[in-house]
Amino acid sequence: MPLIESEEHKALREAVASFARNHPRTTTGADNRHFWQEAAKLGYIGVNLPEAYGGGGGGITELSLVLEEMGAAGNPLLMMIVSPAICGTVISRFGTEAQKREWLPALADGSRLMAFGITEPDAGSNSHRITTTARRDGGDWLLTGRKVFVSGVDIADATLIVGRTEDARTGKLKPCLFIVPRDAEGFQRRPIDMELTSVEKQFELVLDDVRLPADALVGGGPSHAFGSGGEDAGLLQLFAGLNPERIMTAAFAIGMGRHALARAVEYARERIVWKVPIGAHQAIAHPLAQAHIELEMARLMMQKAAHLCDAGDDIGAGEAANMAKYAAGEACVKAVDQAVHTLGGNGLTREYGLAQLITAARVSRIAPVSREMILNYVSHQTLGLPKSY
Numbered sequence: 001m002p003l004i005e006s007e008e009h010k011a012l013r014e015a016v017a018s019f020a021r022n023h024p025r026t027t028t029g030a031d032n033r034h035f036w037q038e039a040a041k042l043g044y045i046g047v048n049l050p051e052a053y054g055g056g057g058g059g060i061t062e063l064s065l066v067l068e069e070m071g072a073a074g075n076p077l078l079m080m081i082v083s084p085a086i087c088g089t090v091i092s093r094f095g096t097e098a099q100k101r102e103w104l105p106a107l108a109d110g111s112r113l114m115a116f117g118i119t120e121p122d123a124g125s126n127s128h129r130i131t132t133t134a135r136r137d138g139g140d141w142l143l144t145g146r147k148v149f150v151s152g153v154d155i156a157d158a159t160l161i162v163g164r165t166e167d168a169r170t171g172k173l174k175p176c177l178f179i180v181p182r183d184a185e186g187f188q189r190r191p192i193d194m195e196l197t198s199v200e201k202q203f204e205l206v207l208d209d210v211r212l213p214a215d216a217l218v219g220g221g222p223s224h225a226f227g228s229g230g231e232d233a234g235l236l237q238l239f240a241g242l243n244p245e246r247i248m249t250a251a252f253a254i255g256m257g258r259h260a261l262a263r264a265v266e267y268a269r270e271r272i273v274w275k276v277p278i279g280a281h282q283a284i285a286h287p288l289a290q291a292h293i294e295l296e297m298a299r300l301m302m303q304k305a306a307h308l309c310d311a312g313d314d315i316g317a318g319e320a321a322n323m324a325k326y327a328a329g330e331a332c333v334k335a336v337d338q339a340v341h342t343l344g345g346n347g348l349t350r351e352y353g354l355a356q357l358i359t360a361a362r363v364s365r366i367a368p369v370s371r372e373m374i375l376n377y378v379s380h381q382t383l384g385l386p387k388s389y
């Protein structure tokens, strides 16, 4: 029977847990940057990136383990879902040699970060409806469109933008990915006033004829975008980023759920209002036990998805990653809810820090793909049920 987690993985888990626990809680952008760079120095941020480009040579298995432990210590780095997981994977698998050399060592050593923008105001969950479009202008590209809820654009050196190009032969719009530098002319960002306590902000983006050189297109020159030689390259690139994104969101959710549960258990062991600690009452103990079981089950699914992803089984990983994200989002929301309840009035004080997790936990139910869209996926792809849309 193969081990679910090797001795090396257990050691990595312990090392990250102790590093994140001993690091003060990050509350400002500067703290966050410092924590990111310290984590990168220890090889945690680029653990999944290829060794030849300065990474650790591991996979999403290791990267998700790192993020889960940071979250469990109350110190998660949201941008790990984006920079090394989505952008690092897409560039490692599909970038040109020059793109790999420019970005991978810097993403691994923490000196640069990359955001990822796919969501559009008029498309939402229906990414077939995205309209951000690139057209040729001499040797350059001009990119125009709008994005919404894109995380960390201000702290990222560039954003990987999902757009579309027109196929020269068929006129059909095909997805393609562009690396857009933060300060590119015509690339505007406006922070969205979110009800979230997080150092990473979400942005609305307007791209107004953003001029990009030919090599801003992931995977290379125009031949790819126009179909000769690299037919549907953009779609493959996009899919390569989605499984890591879902697995990492699961890790984020499981870490947060574990953190909330640990705070609640600690409190329930000590708080006495009758003769015994409140944790002795089954009405308090059982929901905490259930939360623990559900987080463990979600983690098992996440580990399966990560192993399939690292083994190159993109289809198998697709189903497992969706299920893991669903299970982790639900387990996280329930664990946080029960943790807040366990603390009674203290659950809503700033001092104990749990109430702010109520909104944070909901993110994993909504993004990067909502609970309902995963249920749709499983209904159609796994169970073969007909579609309503």
Ligand SMILES: Cc1cc2nc3c(=O)[nH]c(=O)nc-3n(C[C@H](O)[C@H](O)[C@H](O)COP(=O)(O)OP(=O)(O)OC[C@H]3O[C@@H](n4cnc5c(N)ncnc54)[C@H](O)[C@@H]3O)c2cc1C
Residues within 6 Å of the ligand: 082, 116, 117, 118, 119, 123, 124, 125, 126, 148, 149, 150, 151, 152, 202, 363, 366, 367, 368, 369, 370, 371, 372, 373, 376, 389
């Ligand atoms: C904190 C945060 C960070 C984010 N970071 C990023 C980022 O970095 N980059 C990025 O590109 N995006 C990001 N997003 C966006 C996120 O991926 C989207 O919010 C998500 O995909 C849902 O899209 P929407 O908000 O437009 O909801 P909608 O698509 O409008 O959906 C609204 C509701 O309708 C339901 N629904 C829609 N279609 C169906 C259907 N066919 N059947 C049943 N129910 C349906 C949904 O489940 C949902 O409950 C972030 C969002 C948040 C909240």
